[in-house]
Amino acid sequence: MNARTIDIGGRVLPLNVRTNARARRMTLKIEPGGHAVSLTVPPGLARHQVEGFLRRHHDWLIDRIGRFEGRETAIGDGASLPVFGVAHTIRHSGNLRGLTEARVENGAPILLVSGPAASIGRRASDYLKKEAKREITERVRYHAEASGKRFSAISFKDTKSRWGSCSSAGNLNFSWRIAMAPLFVVDYLAAHEVAHLSEMNHGPRFWALCEKLCPRTPEARRWLKAEGSFLHAIRFDAPTV
Numbered sequence: 001m002n003a004r005t006i007d008i009g010g011r012v013l014p015l016n017v018r019t020n021a022r023a024r025r026m027t028l029k030i031e032p033g034g035h036a037v038s039l040t041v042p043p044g045l046a047r048h049q050v051e052g053f054l055r056r057h058h059d060w061l062i063d064r065i066g067r068f069e070g071r072e073t074a075i076g077d078g079a080s081l082p083v084f085g086v087a088h089t090i091r092h093s094g095n096l097r098g099l100t101e102a103r104v105e106n107g108a109p110i111l112l113v114s115g116p117a118a119s120i121g122r123r124a125s126d127y128l129k130k131e132a133k134r135e136i137t138e139r140v141r142y143h144a145e146a147s148g149k150r151f152s153a154i155s156f157k158d159t160k161s162r163w164g165s166c167s168s169a170g171n172l173n174f175s176w177r178i179a180m181a182p183l184f185v186v187d188y189l190a191a192h193e194v195a196h197l198s199e200m201n202h203g204p205r206f207w208a209l210c211e212k213l214c215p216r217t218p219e220a221r222r223w224l225k226a227e228g229s230f231l232h233a234i235r236f237d238a239p240t241v
Contacts, residue, residue, distance in 0.1 A: 006037055006054065009061070009062045017050070019043050026053050032160045034068035034230030037061065072233045075121040081111055081234070083131065085182030090124060092117055100127040121236035125176075132156055132179035132186075139190035139215045140172060148199040160232060163224065164189050166196035177231045181223070188220030 014036040023042040031038055041050060045071075065196040073079055077092040083102055098114030100123050105166040113123050137154055144151055152170035159165075159175045166172050172193045178186055191214035197207035211217045 006061075008037070008058070008065050011065060011067070015039060017041060023170055026050070026213070028053075028057055030061075030064045030229070031232075032033060032229045033234075034072070034229070034233075035067055068230070068233050069229045072235070074235045075124050076119065077113075077120060081124060082111070082180040082231075083111065083128070083187065084094060084135070084179065090120065100124065102127075125236040128179040129156060129176040132174065132176040135179065135183070135186055136174050138191050139187050140194055143191045144197065145193040147194060147198060147209065149194065151194070151197060163228065164193045166193045166200070168200065170197060177234075180231050180234070181228070184214075184216045185220045185223050188217050190212045190214075 004015040004017060007013050016031075016036060016038045016083070018038065018040050019042070020040050021043055023040055025042065026045070027040045029038050030036075039050070056213060066164075072076070073081070075081060075090065077090060079090045080087045081090055083086070083127060086109055088102060088109040091110050091112050093112050093114045095114040096116070098112075098184050100114070101112045103110060105113060111124065111127070113127075115123055131155075132183075140151060140154060151172050154172045156174050156176040158177065159173070162175075163178055164172065164174045172241055173190065178189055179215070181189075195206055195210040195213060198209055207217070214220070
């Protein structure tokens, strides 16, 4: 992969150019979170062809990147963080010790975070990881029992290419960022990977089983397509000064 940068309306982003022997045409996409651009090209193309393609799609890139304006959040005191689809205002307690806790004060959801101010992002992401594990594990167990299947293990990572996966050995992997999505989307993701325990493909039988386990599958898929990438725009490693 050849790493470059690209100027999109004054915003400079990494441009990852990858040659694919099976590609028949150039394809351009915005990476989840809007932090980079990827370009896949067939082998043997001249540089001027690639540059021309990028120029022709410059307005498209500006439009797509523009959708992330206002959606990029650096997690710190006073920032808004969705927890299972509900916006919580982060409040730094000022205490050096204490648990991260979601609560409602004066009718407004808040996420109370203790510890040094510089650790707010890490503590908030740790909270989401814990909540993702709790909710996903419960729903995986429920759907596995309903479908008469067994799973081997559940793990969580900060994946960008997919929200979940299922191995032939029955190991299920999920992105912990799903804890920011509404609960019906979380339930769909659990059902989706459990359905792969029966059908290791995305054929008609797979989708029929998925919808049987989670009737809101179509709605959840639409939500992920429209909103999923924005969950990757939330930065937990940014300075909180």
